[in-house]
Amino acid sequence: MRNLLAAVAAVVSIAGLVVIGGTSTAGAAPVCAVDYKLNQWATGFTANVTVTNQSAPVTSWNLAWTFAGNQAISSGWSADVKQSGARVTVSNMPWNGSLATGASAQFGFQATYSGTNEVPTDFAFNGVSCSGDGPTTTTTSTTTTTTTTTGVPPVGCGTAALCDDFEQQTGTTPAGRWTVGAANCTGQGAVSIDNSVAHSGSKSVRVNGAAGYCNHIFFGTPVTGSSAAVHGRFYVRHTTALPAAHVTFMAMKDTADAGKDLRMGGQNAALQWNRESDDATLPAQSPQGVAMSKPLPTGQWNCVQFTVDPAGRLSTSLNGAPVEGLQVDGVPTPDIDQQWLARSGWRPAVTDLRLGWESYGDGADTLWYDDVTVGSSPIAC
C-alpha cells in the first residue's frame, strides 16, 4: 500500500489530482476519508489536511499516522498537532471537535524533511484504521485525495516554525493557517491575496487599511508558545507615509499582559512599538525620541526584523540595520526605553502574529506583506 501511494503521489505531482480507493468490506461504510494536500520544496513542506468522518457522529476526534521518512513537524494550525518520533497524533480544537457523519475538519502543519516525502498510508481516526487493516475494525475503507505541488522555499525559511510566502494560497483571502478579522470591530478594512505584487514568487497579502477606529483588519496565525525569545521577520510594502496619528500594522497577543496586544506601527511619521495595556510607546514620542526611530519607506519592499524576549527586551531592525529608538535593552534610556521600562515586570509571552492595519483616528494605507517568518532564532533578510 505504501509503495502504491508513493507511486500515486509521484503521479499526482504531475497530474495534480488523484483519488485512491482503499480496501473495503463489501457493503460497509468507510470510516474516514483524508485529503492530504502538499506544498513542498527541497527541505520542507506544508500540508493542508481535510479529514471526513464517515462513521457515526463524534464530539471529539484524533487522526494519527506514521511518517515513512524523517519528516519533522515544526508547527501546526487549526488542530493540536503532536509528533513523537515518526508518529503523529492530531487532536481537534474546541471548535472543530464535533463532526456529524459526512462532516469534515481541516487542519495543517509545516515540516522539514530530507530525501523523499511520502504520503502517509496508515491514517487512523479515533484509533480506527482508515485503510481497513486496523486491529479493531472490520468495516473500514479510505478514500485519499492528494494534491502535490512543487513549491519554492520561502525566503530565509531555515527551521522557523512559521514561514510563509503565500504561494500556496489559491483563494481570494488568506486561508490555511491564517484567519482574517479583528477582535474588537471591523468595517472598511479588507485583506486579500494579491497575484500581481510580491516580494517572492507571484503572491502576497494585500491590506486595504482604512482610517477610523472601527476599520481594523488583520490576518493572523497562532505562534507556538515558547519560553525562549520570539524572532520574527516579514517584508512589508506600503503606499502612504506613516501619519502623525498612531497606527498599528502588526499585533501580537501577550498572554503575560492580560491578553493585551504588543503592537508595532507608527506615530509622528516614524516606526514605534506600543503596549496596549498601558499605552507605553517605544521610543518616547518626544522629538528626540522620534528622531531615533525611522520612517517606513513607501513604494518598496522593506524587511522588518524583531525579537521579543521574555526577559522583557525588544529589538528591531529595518532593512538590515538596527533602529536605535526601537530597542528595549533593560537599561532605561531617556527618549528611548525609559518610559517603557518605567513599568517593571513586563515579561512578554506572545502567542500569535497578526499583520494588517489598525488606525485610531487618522491614517489610511494600502500595504502588502510577504515572506513572513517567526522562529526561535534570528531570521535574515
Ligand code: CA
Ligand atoms: Ca510570495
